[in-house]
Amino acid sequence: MNSLDQYSHTTVVDAQALMALEGRVIRPGSVDYEDARKIWNGMIDRRPALIIRPHSAADVAYAINFARENGHHVSVRGGGHNVSGKALNDGGVVIDMSEMRAVEVNVSERIVRAEGGATIGDLDGATQPFGLAVPMGVVSKTGIAGLTLGGGMGWLRNRYGLSCDNLLAVEMVTWDGRTLRASADTNSDLFWLMRGSGVAPGVVTTFEYQAHPVGPEVMMVFALHDGEGERAGQALRFVREFAEQAPDSVSILSALGYVPSAHHFPHEAQGKPYVLAAAMYSGDAAEGERILQPLRDFATPLVDFSGIMPYSQAQTLYDEDYPDGGRYYWKSLYVNHLGVDVIDQLVTLSREMPSMGSTIDVWFMGGATARVPAEATSFGNRYSPIMLGIESNWDRADEDEANIAWARRVADVMSVHSDGTQYANFPGLWEGGDAQLRATYGAHYERVLGIKAKYDPTGAFG
Ligand SMILES: Cc1cc2nc3c(=O)[nH]c(=O)nc-3n(C[C@H](O)[C@H](O)[C@H](O)COP(=O)(O)OP(=O)(O)OC[C@H]3O[C@@H](n4cnc5c(N)ncnc54)[C@H](O)[C@@H]3O)c2cc1C
Structure with missing residues (x-):
């Protein structure tokens, strides 16, 4: 039975x-x-x-x-x-x-309490009226829970760190039915575990965060540059050089992909290979416009959606690209550098993607994220300068195999430039067993599993 x-x-x-x-x-x-x-x-x-x-x-x-x-x-x-x-x-x-999504803001202390089913959009919707934001991810429908537990990278990461770095406490129910608070002072081992490993030995009912002054307007660059031939490598090199000297108020994301055939992209650009230069300047918007301008005009972009805009709008720029019910397989890999050899390989691999909806994303790390001591949280790798998000995005079930194989191949080829560590929030299908857990928890592997076993001794939460 x-x-x-x-x-x-x-x-x-x-x-x-x-x-x-x-x-x-x-x-x-x-x-x-x-x-x-x-x-x-x-x-x-x-x-x-x-x-x-x-x-x-x-x-x-x-x-x-x-x-x-x-x-x-x-x-x-x-x-x-x-x-x-x-x-x-x-x-x-x-x-x-999903029916526990309330968010409360303590404006004077800049502390935000959000229920465990809240989305990033719920959080931004509650905090932005007070000119506040908590560092979260770049798509508004993503849950704050999974995002924070696994780390949480977004447009504020270089200035204020990861979502898990801004977590002050959780209230949760563990397997034995106990309601616990975990913070730096109370159940501190559990609190450490909940900050970045992706492991939760129970159900979080409330996340408590430190918020920061952001917005209401920010400068956002979202420019798709021509990725034809040698221009792809040139563009990615330019973005890397820009990132290397950018102040912490700038968080940068690049990507290799093909311009979608969607109505909001100019017809003549559709189907062309692009290199994305995307960045938020989260301080004074006019200052940000000046600072980020080179990312727009180092070449003539195929498409440029950049501009000063409400922070809450910038937080939804990617939403349409990830419709519910599409087919997705995402992996990740931290790489040690973005030298010419790495760039050339990434460009070649991007040309082999079976679906024009896929991308190889290049997350430029550093800033506040890298200044948090490694042992302070369970997040696996804070110090690699680059995290690759390898995104296979497609529509048809009969194309599953080819799209999954491509993402795996990108990760395999790039592994020579990596210590093998991966980001907990882009885990493929978690098909890698213990080796994948080691790659995700890094040096924290033993401690993560030990604390998990203490609070979830029967492994009921997987
Ligand atoms: C379109 C899209 C965009 C993304 N963008 C980013 C990004 O910009 N930055 C980034 O870092 N990541 C990003 N991610 C990855 C994202 O962080 C992870 O997929 C994350 O796990 C999503 O959290 P969720 O709550 O929506 O997921 P769910 O699938 O609902 O949950 C994932 C896991 O988290 C745990 N969990 C969820 N809720 C709770 C709870 N209340 N208590 C205890 N455990 C819980 C459970 O183990 C659950 O299985 C993105 C993902 C998508 C699909």
Whole structure:
């Protein structure tokens, strides 16, 4: 008997056991079950036995106790954006936090408390009216939970660090049903674990962050430069040289890809190879316009969406590029440098992508992120100057194999320039077993697993 069959026999018992919940329980056969089991990555097709949507910390404890007492594996869904699909499982319980998204801002202390199902858009929406922001990622529908637990890189990283660096505390429910607070002073080992390893031995009901003055307007560069022939390498070299001398108020992202055939891109540019120069200057916007200008005019861009704009708009510039239900496979690799040899290889590999929607992203690291001592958080690698995000993005199931193979090949070829470390938040399908865990936790491997085992001794949270 598989666990789904088991559930259909025990439905009456479940209904009674879960009656005290304020939130919702969605089962196979419920009208919204098919929607509830969808996440952002359309490749993931899993059928949980129960999806519980709590409305309070008490509900979360109730759901965990229920799962434990009935011997069920638990997955936790925040924003549902993790590419590996680990927010879902087959035949177990999913605690789906999407109905716990409230955000409170303490303006005088610049402290933000956000529920565990909040998205980046929820956070920005609550903080920007006060001219504040918490460093988060670059797509507004991403969940703050998975993002922060795995690190969290965005447009403020060089100035204020990663999302996990700005975490002050979490409130969570652990496998034994206890509600705990973890901070630098209380349960400090658990707090350390929750800052960047991607491991959560329980369900976070509230994240508490330090916010910073940002906006309301910022200068944003988003210029797609011609990537034809030798121009690709030249453009990437220029962006690297610019990044090497940029102040901390600038965070830079580059990418190699092809201009999409979408209405907001000029017709004549569509289908051409590009090198993206994207950067935010998060200080005074007029000053940022002057400082970032070279990224726009070192060549004539194919497309230039740059300008002074509200921070909250800059935070959504990428949203349309990642529709729900597309097929995605993302890997990552930190590399030691972006020399001419690395650039040439990246350009060649980018020409081999089977889907024109894919990209190789080049995250320029450093600044505040690199100044946090390695042992202060569980984040695996703060010091490599470059993180490659290898993004296969495509539409059709019969193209899965080719697109997954391309991303793996890019990572393999680039591995000679790397110590092998990877970013927890771009994990492919977590198919690499223990070797992938070592590559993700780096020097923290033993400590991460030790603390995880202390708080989740049965490995119920995976
Ligand atoms: C379109 C897109 C853009 C992205 N952009 C960036 C970016 O700019 N910068 C960056 O660093 N990363 C980025 N990422 C990666 C992102 O950080 C990870 O995918 C992250 O895991 C997403 O978090 P989530 O809550 O949406 O994911 P989910 O899939 O919901 O959750 C992932 C895992 O986090 C844990 N989790 C979630 N909620 C909770 C909770 N409340 N309590 C305990 N554990 C929980 C669970 O283990 C869960 O399986 C992006 C991803 C996508 C899809």
